[in-house]
Amino acid sequence: MPQVLNNSYEELVQKAQELFWIKGYKGASVKDLADYLNVSTSTIYNKYSKEMLFIDSLEYYNQTCSDPFLKGLRDNTNGLESLRDFFYALIDALLDKSFPRSCLMVNTVVELRNENPHVTKLYDQYFDNLVTSYNVVLDKAIEMGEIKFPEKRDEYSQFLLGVIFSLSILFKINEPDELRLFVDEQLAFIK
Amino acid sequence: MRYKEFNRNRVLEICLSLFWQQGSGGVAISDIVEATNVNRFSLYEEFKNKEGILQAVIDLYRERYSAAKLELLEASGPTLEVLKDFYLSFLNPNYKHEGCFIIHIGTELADTDPVIKAKLKDYLKEIENLISGLLMRDPDLTAHHQTYAKHLTGLFCTSMSFCLIHSEKERLEHITNSIQVITNKSRKHATGTE
Numbered sequence: 001m002p003q004v005l006n007n008s009y010e011e012l013v014q015k016a017q018e019l020f021w022i023k024g025y026k027g028a029s030v031k032d033l034a035d036y037l038n039v040s041t042s043t044i045y046n047k048y049s050k051e052m053l054f055i056d057s058l059e060y061y062n063q064t065c066s067d068p069f070l071k072g073l074r075d076n077t078n079g080l081e082s083l084r085d086f087f088y089a090l091i092d093a094l095l096d097k098s099f100p101r102s103c104l105m106v107n108t109v110v111e112l113r114n115e116n117p118h119v120t121k122l123y124d125q126y127f128d129n130l131v132t133s134y135n136v137v138l139d140k141a142i143e144m145g146e147i148k149f150p151e152k153r154d155e156y157s158q159f160l161l162g163v164i165f166s167l168s169i170l171f172k173i174n175e176p177d178e179l180r181l182f183v184d185e186q187l188a189f190i191k
Numbered sequence: 192m193r194y195k196e197f198n199r200n201r202v203l204e205i206c207l208s209l210f211w212q213q214g215s216g217g218v219a220i221s222d223i224v225e226a227t228n229v230n231r232f233s234l235y236e237e238f239k240n241k242e243g244i245l246q247a248v249i250d251l252y253r254e255r256y257s258a259a260k261l262e263l264l265e266a267s268g269p270t271l272e273v274l275k276d277f278y279l280s281f282l283n284p285n286y287k288h289e290g291c292f293i294i295h296i297g298t299e300l301a302d303t304d305p306v307i308k309a310k311l312k313d314y315l316k317e318i319e320n321l322i323s324g325l326l327m328r329d330p331d332l333t334a335h336h337q338t339y340a341k342h343l344t345g346l347f348c349t350s351m352s353f354c355l356i357h358s359e360k361e362r363l364e365h366i367t368n369s370i371q372v373i374t375n376k377s378r379k380h381a382t383g384t385e
Contacts, residue, residue: 159372
């Protein structure tokens with residue numbers, strides 16, 4: 001995997017990410033990729049490989065979609081309200097299709113599980129980042145006196161890790177109001 | 192007869208494996224023809240198209256694999272243990288495929304395919320109703336059984352995705368912890384249950 005992506009490669013990764021997000025890793029054939037990226041299949045076989053494009057797509061996703069979202073959460077000082085807003089924003093992103101097919105990370109977890117060690121490493125980074133961000137917010141909420149059992153902070157952030165995964169499935173079958181109520185109730189459990 | 196007779200369930204079992212490994216998008220009719228040795232005309236005659244095969248596979252999975260696990264929710268015993276056994280019954284590392292096929296395929300297709308969406312919704316409703324019934328039988332939990340059942344069904348979704356990439360120990364921790372957080376309010380005096 002190249003450490004520094006040159007412009008044209010980065011553009012390819014951006015495009016590839018779109019396709020992987022829609023079709024999944026296994027659902028996007030090398031032929032699909034070649035057509036979508038406007039290169040020949042042999043370029044993909046010889047120069048990049050589908051796997052490399054996929055791993056870089058995931059990394060690109062983390063950098064451009066997930067990280068800025070989480071940074072916004074950590075910088076917010078409104079305690080549990082900022083968590084609620086964060087999950088509401090996630091619901092909006094899921095529904096207005098600015099996330100074409102739920103969270104790319106969640107899709108990948110379901111599709112590939114632990115089949116690929118490079119991908120597993122990216123999950124770990126993603127989860128660490130999530131837990132750290134949740135803890136930052138919970139600490140603020142504790143300072144504000146919003147949480148009755150501060151000693152349970154780690155249990156709560158572990159619990160909250162599941163919310164993104166539940167929402168990624170539930171948004172497909174529930175109405176937006178039901179999803180927002182689901183978030184409100186989840187947060188009520190840790191108050 | 193023009194079409195070759197074949198054992199429907201044998202074909203569906205093979206397709207279940209294919210769909211589970213490759214997802215719907217990764218399985219072409221030609222893959223099914225090759226794996227099952229049934230020609231495509233016979234497949235189309237029976238199932239109409241690939242979507243028809245997938246729908247029949249989901250029904251077979253629910254009947255043959257999922258039903259017995261859902262029955263665990265009707266077992267007697269401490270509620271939290273019954274719940275834990277239920278989640279873990281899908282996460283046995285000795286299975287060829289861990290997790291739940293309906294969640295797996297629903298994650299891929301439920302937002303674009305209305306039939307899959309209806310099947311996923313119906314399936315999760317059944318789980319929620321069974322959990323609700325379980326909580327109603329527990330005097331400590333009966334007061335909030337509907338809310339808790341909703342969130343314990345959410346935990347089922349999480350367990351069938353998030354937990355798949357974790358070790359057995361981590362899965363158990365996440366599931367136990369989440370059950371505790373969800374049901375804790377009404378169990379203030381039962382903190383020694385861990």
